[in-house]
Amino acid sequence: MTRTRPTYPRLTEREAEIMEMLWENGPQFVREMLTRYPDPKPHVNTVSTTVRILENKGYVAHETVSGSHRYHAVASPSDFAGRSLAQVIKNYFRGSASAAVSALVEEEKITVDELRQIIDMVEQHKND
Template structure:
């Protein structure tokens, strides 16, 4: 069952990022992509099993090595998390979120151009 209100943990988000990038992957491939020295393979496996139970990923068990794929949309998940952050952290102000993000992280010239184009399209 796919949840309409996705609330992935930080670890689950890291796994989703790998699966969104790769399309599909084994637990070993995800674990290697995460490159976590402090966390073992079995931890990644357990997290992915929990994600399967939550309806975030599906797994193909037709082969010896199970293949996992994200079944939650990257765009929808990002929108839900950003909305939650705007509401809970920035008291409903999208402008404060954007200013904080741009103040704390160096945006490239291309990213700034993209942001400007997006803002112009909203006018």
């Protein structure tokens, strides 16, 4: 039986930054998140509002610790990465995965060994 991944609403750039913080550093309070931003740091209310939006979208959840909310990621990076990649292919390569791979080849961003690994994965998936 194939496990379906949950679908999540699209993220803004600011929301994606916070998700990266949570994935890389684990559960955090808003004030901890603020320390990770470069100067000029956003206002605490901006970060707090963004985290609550992420919670409403289903990306994060919180636990109450000493009266404050500590937020943690519910969505995994792979949930986000697959959706983001599909969006990039749709928006910039007219929905063609081969055009995206061709661009990587032309810009020398992918090696022959990596291409062989991709072919092996496609063939293995086809045989499953």
